[in-house]
Amino acid sequence: xxxxxxxxxxxxxxxxxxxxxxxxxxxxxxxxxxxxxxxxxxxxxxxxxxxxxxxxxxxxxxxxxxxxxxxxxxxxxxxxxxxxxxxxxxxxxxxxxxxxxxxxxxxxxxxxxxxxxxxxxxxxxxxxxxxxxxxxxxxxxxxxxxxxxxxxxxxxxxxxxxxxxxxxxxxxxxxxxxxxxxxxxxxxxxxxxxxxxxxxxxxxxxxxxxxxxxxxxxxxxxxxxxxxxxxxxxxxxxxxxxxxxxxxxxxxxxxxxxxxxxxxxxxxxxxxxxxxxxxxxxxxxxxxxxxxxxxxxxxxxxxxxxxxxxxxxxxxxxxxxxxxxxxxxxxxxxxxxxxxxxxxxxxxxxx
Amino acid sequence: xxxxxxxxxxxxxxxxxxxxxxxxxxxxxxxxxxxxxxxxxxxxxxxxxxxxxxxxxxxxxxxxxxxxxxxxxxxxxxxxxxxxxxxxxxxxxxxxxxxxxxxxxxxxxxxxxxxxxxxxxxxxxxxxxxxxxxxxxxxxxxxxxxxxxxxxxxxxxxxxxxxxxxxxxxxxxxxxxxxxxxxxxxxxxxxxxxxxxxxxxxxxxxxxxxxxxxxxxxxxxxxxxxxxxxxxxxxxxxxxxxxxxxxxxxxxxxxxxxxxxxxxxxxxxxxxxxxxxxxxxxxxxxxxxxxxxxxxxxxxxxxxxxxxxxxxxxxxxxxxxxxxxxxxxxxxxxx
Numbered sequence: 001x002x003x004x005x006x007x008x009x010x011x012x013x014x015x016x017x018x019x020x021x022x023x024x025x026x027x028x029x030x031x032x033x034x035x036x037x038x039x040x041x042x043x044x045x046x047x048x049x050x051x052x053x054x055x056x057x058x059x060x061x062x063x064x065x066x067x068x069x070x071x072x073x074x075x076x077x078x079x080x081x082x083x084x085x086x087x088x089x090x091x092x093x094x095x096x097x098x099x100x101x102x103x104x105x106x107x108x109x110x111x112x113x114x115x116x117x118x119x120x121x122x123x124x125x126x127x128x129x130x131x132x133x134x135x136x137x138x139x140x141x142x143x144x145x146x147x148x149x150x151x152x153x154x155x156x157x158x159x160x161x162x163x164x165x166x167x168x169x170x171x172x173x174x175x176x177x178x179x180x181x182x183x184x185x186x187x188x189x190x191x192x193x194x195x196x197x198x199x200x201x202x203x204x205x206x207x208x209x210x211x212x213x214x215x216x217x218x219x220x221x222x223x224x225x226x227x228x229x230x231x232x233x234x235x236x237x238x239x240x241x242x243x244x245x246x247x248x249x250x251x252x253x254x255x256x257x258x259x260x261x262x263x264x265x266x267x268x269x270x271x272x273x274x275x276x277x278x279x280x281x282x283x284x285x286x287x288x289x290x291x292x293x294x295x296x297x298x299x300x301x302x303x304x305x306x307x308x309x310x311x312x313x314x315x316x317x318x319x320x321x322x323x324x325x326x327x328x329x330x331x332x333x334x335x336x337x338x339x340x341x342x343x344x345x346x347x348x349x350x351x
Numbered sequence: 352x353x354x355x356x357x358x359x360x361x362x363x364x365x366x367x368x369x370x371x372x373x374x375x376x377x378x379x380x381x382x383x384x385x386x387x388x389x390x391x392x393x394x395x396x397x398x399x400x401x402x403x404x405x406x407x408x409x410x411x412x413x414x415x416x417x418x419x420x421x422x423x424x425x426x427x428x429x430x431x432x433x434x435x436x437x438x439x440x441x442x443x444x445x446x447x448x449x450x451x452x453x454x455x456x457x458x459x460x461x462x463x464x465x466x467x468x469x470x471x472x473x474x475x476x477x478x479x480x481x482x483x484x485x486x487x488x489x490x491x492x493x494x495x496x497x498x499x500x501x502x503x504x505x506x507x508x509x510x511x512x513x514x515x516x517x518x519x520x521x522x523x524x525x526x527x528x529x530x531x532x533x534x535x536x537x538x539x540x541x542x543x544x545x546x547x548x549x550x551x552x553x554x555x556x557x558x559x560x561x562x563x564x565x566x567x568x569x570x571x572x573x574x575x576x577x578x579x580x581x582x583x584x585x586x587x588x589x590x591x592x593x594x595x596x597x598x599x600x601x602x603x604x605x606x607x608x609x610x611x612x613x614x615x616x617x618x619x620x621x622x623x624x625x626x627x628x629x630x631x632x633x634x635x636x637x638x639x640x641x642x643x644x645x646x647x648x649x650x651x652x653x654x655x656x657x658x659x660x661x662x663x664x665x666x667x668x669x670x671x672x673x674x675x676x677x678x679x680x681x682x683x684x685x686x
Contacts, residue, residue, distance in 0.1 A: 088479075142664045143618055145424075145479060149605060153657030160650035263650065271487055284480040316498045316597075320491025326484030331474050 034281040034333075038296040042303060049307040056310045063189055067181065067257065069295075069302035070195035071250050075269070076276040076294040077202050078246035081239045083277055084206075084215040086222070086286030087137065087144035089240060092247040092273055094155035095129040096266035099251025101159060104168030104261050107177070115176050122252030123245050129155060130244015134237040144240075152270065156263075163263035170259025181257035191253060198246075203291035215239060219286025275322050276301050279329045288337065301325070370615035370667075374630040381634055385641035392644060395521035403523040403591070405636040407432065407600060410529060410584040411607045413536040414577040416628045418478075419611055420540070421573060422553040422620025423471070426482040428581040429603035430489035431463045433596075435585025437493040440502030440595025449509055457582045463489055464578020468571040478574075486604065493597035502595040513590035525587045532580070537625040545569070553620025605653075609660040610635050618664060635659065 049056045075092050082089045099122045106113060106121055129151070136147040170178065183190040206212035214235050217225040226232050255261055280297020282289030304325075305318050385392040411428045418425050435456050442452040467485055471478045515524045540546040551559040552566050560566045589595045614631035616623025638659075639652055 140665050141668045146618055146660060146664050150657040150661040153653040157651050157654030274483055316494040319487055320495050323484050323488025323491050326487060330476055330480050334476055
């Protein structure tokens with residue numbers, strides 16, 4: 001994932017061939033394994049909270065963290081694909097809301113709908129939403145920030161116009177569907193297993209498929225990617241479709257987890273998702289980031305919010321802490337990446 | 352998206368139809384439709400409502416125009432509004448006299464803007480990313496200050512200001528601040544060297560720096576200005592609704608950006624005018640008011656904001672494409 005080396009030195013292996021003597025190599029190693037750093041932060045957070053309040057470490061709390069983080073980490077993974085290409089998808093919260101309510105109303109109308117059909121309906125709605133974003137960005141040439149900000153508004157407004165104060169309750173949902181969230185396999189919530197499987201799949205796609213690598217190429221240098229023969233439009237469309245499909249799927253999962261949905265479901269969640277991605281070292285400037293990092297970012301934020309409850313900190317602090325974390329994470333990431341890039345330039349120039 | 356030069360190929364299309372003229376036509380059309388839909392639409396008290404509801408968004412749109420012309424963005428404005436409102440309530444409950452409270456709140460807003468500006472300028476980070484972070488941060492601070500409480504016991508002399516009209520006219524008193532602000536910001540953007548330099552920065556920051564413009568200093572000033580104006584908007588909002596709350600003005604940033612972009616300011620910087628933005632603000636106000644009069648819920652109204660935002664970027668893009676296609680065809684015909 002050493003983007004800075006590949007843009008300057010086409011030779012493979014150049015970055016790893018340096019001696020272990022200088023500090024630079026050490027710094028670079030840390031940056032290269034940002035996931036390790038995140039993992040350490042996560043352990044420190046859990047350890048610190050457990051020291052202050054030993055009762056923090058119990059199965060119920062851990063399951064709560066997993067359940068809370070599952071949906072956010074899925075959305076963050078979808079967002080990562082988009083951010084890798086220097087785009088952003090702010091409409092995910094609205095898509096989750098529309099999808100959750102639609103699947104809920106489908107259950108009200110057809111109480112015996114199979115679970116798979118419900119999930120497929122969620123994905124289908126997400127694909128439509130993602131398709132609209134994709135068309136606006138790739139064909140209409142609207143900057144993704146403006147396009148998805150608009151669709152955030154339009155999808156949510158449409159949701160309000162349609163729902164009109166209505167609500168779907170858990171009583172309308174069949175046992176099998178709610179079981180997606182409440183059930184356990186081997187002590188782990190089903191929801192977390194589903195999310196984990198999807199994250200693994202997406203991670204493999206990004207790492208080992210040609211298409212997956214192309215997202216990184218586009219984000220590192222869109223012009224170069226185009227000149228290298230990458231069909232940028234096609235990738236952008238696919239990226240927004242992935243993000244949309246995941247948001248639609250997450251909407252169905254949201255319904256299974258919370259049971260009650262209305263027009264304001266998942267409102268504002270896009271901020272948490274962007275926060276998780278940024279904290280997870282996905283560079284907002286494109287080209288850098290992994291699904292593992294994104295998931296760890298979501299976990300860190302999830303653990304913080306539960307830790308605040310356990311430590312009896314007013315929940316009103318949560319958003320301020322999240323915001324501060326975003327700013328610090330962006331600054332730290334950019335500064336590190338920049339110093340690494342500078343060192344590599346120097347190495348190239350002086351041999 | 353630049354208009355092609357008026358060569359013999361395109362002379363036929365050289366009608367003086369620019370974005371501002373289009374906006375005037377849209378504004379008149381919107382008012383006609385509003386009058387047809389509802390007989391009270393053009394009544395003085397309703398027109399007063401239109402202006403009053405525009406106050407805060409306008410106060411934030413003025414500096415936002417300068418920022419977007421300089422090819423940056425500030426997504427944190429509505430959160431600064433909320434934090435300012437919460438700070439205002441907190442300071443008032445601490446027993447400070449009202450004039451001091453207001454001065455401190457505006458200073459606080461300027462500090463919030465300074466934080467944005469310093470992180471963006473000194474660390475050379477994208478303003479979009481930084482202000483998404485401070486959007487959460489400042490809103491969070493508002494909740495830290497007030498939680499879910501509301502403070503409403505402001506002195507009547509001040510809350511009356513929020514509801515009164517100017518003399519015997521139908522112009523709401525708070526909107527007078529907008530009028531003064533509009534004049535000042537229009538002059539600032541279109542009649543000073545500072546304003547010209549914003550266009551230079553937005554068009555090409557490197558070239559602007561090489562021509563001696565202090566790009567970093569100017570950007571820092573812009574974000575401080577935006578913070579202070581957002582805090583001012585927070586004060587006005589608090590007085591108009593006699594309520595200091597942490598969630599005041601939530602989501603306003605989108606209306607602000609939508610209004611600026613619909614006013615013809617390019618999201619890529621370097622182009623746009625304050626006249627366009629002022630017209631666009633009026634259109635937004637008229638359209639929203641008209642829809643409220645025919646009983647559309649305020650949540651559904653967000654569709655209008657979204658569509659306006661999209662149209663303002665999509666339409667010029669599609670027009671440019673169509674123009675390019677026509678030029679190509681004309682060229683092919685002559686070849």
